[in-house]
Amino acid sequence: MNLTEANKIFRKSIIKGYFEPSLLNLDFSKSNIKHPIMPEDGLMQSNLLHIFFDVETGSDYPDGDEWLIAEFLFPYNIKIPDSVKGPDYFTSLSLSDGKNYWHHRELIRFKYGKSKKLAESLEFLDSKYKELHSMLEPLEKDIK
Secondary structure (H helix, E strand, O other), rough: OOHHHHHHHHHHHHHHHEEEEEEEEOOOOOOOOOOOOOOOOEEEOOOEEEEEHHHHHHHOOOOOOOOOEEEEOOOOOOOOOOEEEEOOOEEEEEOOOOEEEEEEEEEOOOOOEEEHHHHHHHHHHHHHHHHHHHHHHHHHHOOO
């Protein structure tokens, strides 16, 4: 087994064994939408914002077993205010039909050398979800 395959297996195990059950305990539920690129199911607390885990990006790095990327997806093709656009918040994700969704990606480092930081990573995911969700709440009325 090569490094990339090993890191993908490890990342999926961390997601399925720790992050998903922990988020479900924090009142998240399985997402009712499919990500346009990632095949795995996501999680949500509301239909406004969904979390997906990217096991592919960086899986070929030697430290790829220490981190992964969480993608926060706003799956609506609507205009969003400039105040929530940009790399700190949301950038567009082009779809094949010419429309776009909005997404935000965060590096989640759950291990530093020999020290596991799973609880801190989970707390960060939850707080980032709440922060981004609060920015999107005013747009709820525009969603059809």
